[in-house]
Amino acid sequence: MSAQEELKKLAEEVAQCQLCELHYSRKNAVPGEGPHNATIMFIGEGPGFHENEQGRPFVGAAGKFLEELLSKIGMKREQVYITNVVKCRPPGNRDPKPEEVDICTRQFLERQIQLINPKVIITLGRYSMGLYLPHAKISDVHGQALRIKGRIVVPMYHPAAALHQGSLKPVVEADFSRLPELLSKNTTALEENELAAPSEADQSATQLSLF
Ligand code: URA
Secondary structure: OOHHHHHHHHHHHHHHOOOOOHHHHOOOOOOOEOOOOOOEEEEEOOOOHHHHHHOOOOOOHHHHHHHHHHHHOOOOHHHOEEEEOOOOOOHHHOOOOHHHHHHHHHHHHHHHHHHHOOOEEEEEOHHHHHHHOOOOOHHHHOOOEEEEOOEEEEEEOOHHHHHHOHHHHHHHHHHHHOHHHHHHHHHHHHHHOHHHOOOOOOOOEEEEEOO
8 A cells, every 4th residue: 555545544543533532522533644755744733723624734823833833934734734733623622641542542543654755844832842852941942953762853842832821922933934945955964874873772862953
């Protein structure tokens, strides 16, 4: 089966999933969307109200801001893969529970990452950052490019955090504005060093650059 077909099958599994309690309250599961061979993958936290209504990631206010940030660096959302740590809306937008994160990432997110095989993963917010940097503080590491498990991981503040806390908006904008330079440098570096890249199992993170 091709990666595209496998992703479609995975999305069907997400829609049927009953592995955690989030399935009781969901209207629509939100598997994620974007090209099956995207170079860049954004990982948010979990669907909110609008995402649950539409079954698509980042379609509310945070999504609009994400699209603005992308357009400022000459990119469209259709060019990147966008998904979340958990695929069903936590009721009342509560934080996802550790067991929900655990089940959903093992069952779906890790497979999506393997299938899409993005060079760069941009984590949006604390939950997706926690998958790669469980002990980091986002205020310390946002905007840094890190080599983790053979990929470039760039932790970023969640766009919704920037909408709620105005002082973070310029920080997020500045981190995004440096992405093109970072991507061109680091994706080349990764290709050149592909054989030397740490394996998927390697938990160690190497700092590549500090903005
Ligand atoms: N916030 C998220 O983390 N994900 C979405 O899909 C929408 C808002």
